[in-house]
Amino acid sequence: MIRLWFKSGTPWVWLNAAAVSTSLIMVVGVLGLILVRGAGHFWPSPVVQFTYQEPNGQIQTIIGEHVDTSITPAAMAKSTGYAMADDEDTLVQYLIKAGNRDITGTDFRWILERNVKQQQSPAELMVVERREWGNFYGRLVAVKESGKIIAEGAEAWPAVQTKIDEALTVFKKIAHLEKKEVGAINYSLEKLRLKQKKLQLENLWDTETEQRVAAEKAELEVEYKKYQAQLSELYQQIRRDSLVAKTESGAEIEIPLNKVVRIFQPNTMSVFDKIVHYGVKVVEFLTDEPREANTEGGIFPAIFGTVMMVMMMSIIVTPFGVIAAVYLREYAKQGFITRLIRISVNNLAGVPSIVYGVFGLGFFCLYPGRQHRSAVFPGSGSCAGLRYAGVVMGFNHAGFTHLAGGHCFNRRRLGAYPQVYTRRQSGLGRYQTGNFMADGVADGKPCDDDRIDSGCGAGGRRSGSVNAGGCR
């Protein structure tokens, strides 16, 4: 019977079906993994206090978030050097984010489950998110203003909340002044400097212009002095307050509030509080700038760069792709040359992006970078020229891949458009062009946009699924 079953070929069909299922499981699995790992990141996890016996017998308190658990089979643990009792099947280890990098030197540590004597989550444990040195975990002792204690014990927590809000408002003002107002002055100064240099290069620099430029400069200086006074006042204000906190080992440290982003007690937070916290963190992640060498804060600059590049690339390259595809499909005489072009376009899409990168570096960046520098930015430093060339390179090279992808897709899509329509209308006396504009583009368009965008969405990497099917 089994032989008959095999002869019918059914098992092979099932095996093929299994390949589809496996692929589907892999897709969903990867997306799920990213989603779960990524989405869980900002959820405030409870802060736990462990009473832990170090391998040397010393009892110690460890405060931190329980991040991960690893379970190792006994034999494997033995081979890596852990002493295992005979009745132990597995070695369980916890990864603890203990923070306090400025005090202990490490953010994370592994502890052995069997050495944990006690584990609890007291309500008063707090997390301080700082601008430097990462998170702080511990207990709040007091709040200080200009070095004097203003609140202690139970009053400290509400007091620190209001103080933090004040400090954050001041911090925002400082950031605004430094970036926007002072930044604008610096920009004007730089423009003046470049103007001066340009005039000097063109031999148009005389006493009259010199006086005018000097006057403008002096005006800007006055304005700058004004902002500087404001800034120093604000800095004094923000440096006034600080909080005193106790670490896991009982030592007291003082944290100035100008270094604090937020402060919370995760063990007392309700689900609603946690949702709010989560939302705030996600918004911060998407709209803020990175801190601490890109380990904290947001990713806005990266998002901006990605969107910017994709947009520039699409604007420059879409017309090429669409028009070339339309021409190749609808008007060109099909023959050896069009076949050659199709092969080339396919190659354009299939060449690894790193090759475009190397080409971009060698050609756009280093060659015209040198030429354009003087032509486009007279008198400015070498940086601007390179940057300019970098931008050109960025979207040009990404554009190449995109061009090929969009091109392929358009040709496929237009190919699917029934020839009957075009023939009939040509027969009815309409010009080829008008006829195509009326129907071809109108029908093809909405979907084109959609697919082209998804091609770019794949990171400009390689037109993604768009050309996965190749040209038709």
Next chain:
Amino acid sequence: MIGDSSGLVSQWSMVKDKLNRPAMQKTRSFKVSDKAVVSINAEQRRKGFMTTDADGIVGIYHSTAERQMIKERVSDALPTAAVLSPRANALLVQSADGKMHFWHIDNEHPEVSIKSLWQKVWYESYPKPDYIWQSSSANSDFEPKYSLTPLVFGTLKAAFYAMLVAMPLALMGAIYTAYFMAPRMRQYVKPSIEIMGALPTVILGFLAGLWLAPFMEEHLAGLFVMLMIIPVGVMLFAFAWQFVPKAIAHNLSGGWDAALLIPIILLSGWFAFKVSVPLEAFLFHGSLRDWFKTELGIGYDQRNALVVGVAMGFAVIPTIFSIAEDAIFSVPKHLTVGSLALGATPWQTMVRVVLLTASPGIFSAVMIGFGRAVGETMIVLMATGNTPVMDLSVFQGLRTLAANIAVEMPESEVDSTHYRVLFLAALVLFMFTFVFNTLAEVIRQRLREKYSSL
């Protein structure tokens, strides 16, 4: 360097012998001239040297590349002294007739030769000639080693393992999706698998390096058990399925088999991981990795070809799947219907009629997939460890051309030999993908012509 009266210059180097004692050994020699060698000058910053012979002929050579750069008569009389400038861009020769000769030398990239790029080279203080890529180092008397062979080897190795994972899954998946699957399910399945291709490879590489590699290191046995158990589980289920009452089977199946199999595969995968722990303890003293090392002498790197194979296979599957599926799906219906009417089973029709007709399309799918795998950068960059070794083992790392460019291009000095060799690496990579893509496209165009006549 030793020159003798017959015009032979030989290079000797400190090499560890069989007993691990340092000994001088001749690594290579150059036939400089027929006359006696008068002087040898080594370049200060590179592995080049200049010789002068009794006839007044000056030769400039490069030892690593085993290249003669130039041979030129400088003076008619016997040269008495010769010297190279520190940057090796000028030379001064004094001859017996009392003349001084000053020459400019334009010798920018002597390190590169066919031999130094592609063949085994005996580098200084190495025990034997070898293929080595080591473009820079911290010390100043360093001999750059620009062998592209380990990189090409790494590229092909990564692509090979990726294809090993991707080809069966993608082609079998394509066969089922195009021919056996219910149209409504196909409508959902095809785009979902193609979505894999839209996932940026950086994400896949990141996951492969930071999640998959440690996971595999820990569950290596589970992975192998899974490879064995899942097909068995699927077969058992398929066999049992015949005994399900026809009424239920007809409602559930009919092209939805793949959906039915998802829980089966998940279950047998889970079972494989559960079973692997005691199995590993019982058969391999607890750790398959250690067993490989002690019993078979196979070392295990965390970032290895297996990880890359799975991750890059994942990235290549949608490409192959999509093109192969299109090819199979567009096999004219009258061929399959005719075959079925003559009494062939669906599987026979598949193998003897459909696959045969679609074979050029499938071939071009595989070619394009291979081109993708060869050029892939981010996955190999993050998941291979980037060790330029030539080792076929699945558990060893590798370095591909693409990853090498990505790693070293930002560090290399503009217009240096290193920089140019990286450009050459990019050209090699381009040639690879160019050949595969062109081949695939030409075949596909042929196929299309054939179909339009059917």
